[in-house]
Amino acid sequence: GNPDLVPEQSYQTELGLAFDKNDFNISLTGFYNDISNMIRWLPTASGLWQPENTDEVQAYGIESAIGYRKELFTNHELNISAMYSYTISEDALTGNQLIYVPQNVVRLNTTYSINNWSAGLFYQFTDEAFTRSTNDPDEIIDNYMLLDAQVSWNIPYLKNTSLSLRALNLFDLAYEVVENRPMPGRSFSIHLITQF
Numbered sequence: 001g002n003p004d005l006v007p008e009q010s011y012q013t014e015l016g017l018a019f020d021k022n023d024f025n026i027s028l029t030g031f032y033n034d035i036s037n038m039i040r041w042l043p044t045a046s047g048l049w050q051p052e053n054t055d056e057v058q059a060y061g062i063e064s065a066i067g068y069r070k071e072l073f074t075n076h077e078l079n080i081s082a083m084y085s086y087t088i089s090e091d092a093l094t095g096n097q098l099i100y101v102p103q104n105v106v107r108l109n110t111t112y113s114i115n116n117w118s119a120g121l122f123y124q125f126t127d128e129a130f131t132r133s134t135n136d137p138d139e140i141i142d143n144y145m146l147l148d149a150q151v152s153w154n155i156p157y158l159k160n161t162s163l164s165l166r167a168l169n170l171f172d173l174a175y176e177v178v179e180n181r182p183m184p185g186r187s188f189s190i191h192l193i194t195q196f
Helices: none
Strands: 009-021 024-043 049-073 076-091 104-114 117-126 144-154 161-168 176-178 187-194
Touching: none
Parallel strands: none
Antiparallel strands: 009 024, 024 049, 049 076, 076 104, 104 117, 117 144, 144 161, 161 187
């Protein structure tokens, strides 16, 4: 890639608070990173990606989460969680947000479990992100909202084993995380997970 790369150095600070009461939990975390010679993979004029150093980067923001877990009846459980993150990641020399770093991300998850079965809905909103270091408002990846669904079965006679069917991007939305690289439309996956 790039023989002129130098190692990056950073100073990181993080402070978090968590609160649990009965069926609720809340957390709030603030962070600040001061990074020198940050190594980032960036697209070249030819469209290839190459690592390069950014002199100084400051990244800071908050991450928050709230959750609710309740056993409604015997072997019936409801889980609801919401997460929000706000991130500023900017080049200290220009004050511009780094490319492909959205400022806002929201996730909402709901799962209902009965005995060894569970069903869930998973929502995600990801804010727009710049694709050029100049922060040109005409050169962005648009924000997008995704909805996924999953049904899982914890196989009772195979300890720590589950079988899941997941439907991704239920509304078949066209979106990109990286410019000119479309993400898949609606898709389905099957997972068999065993933990030892």
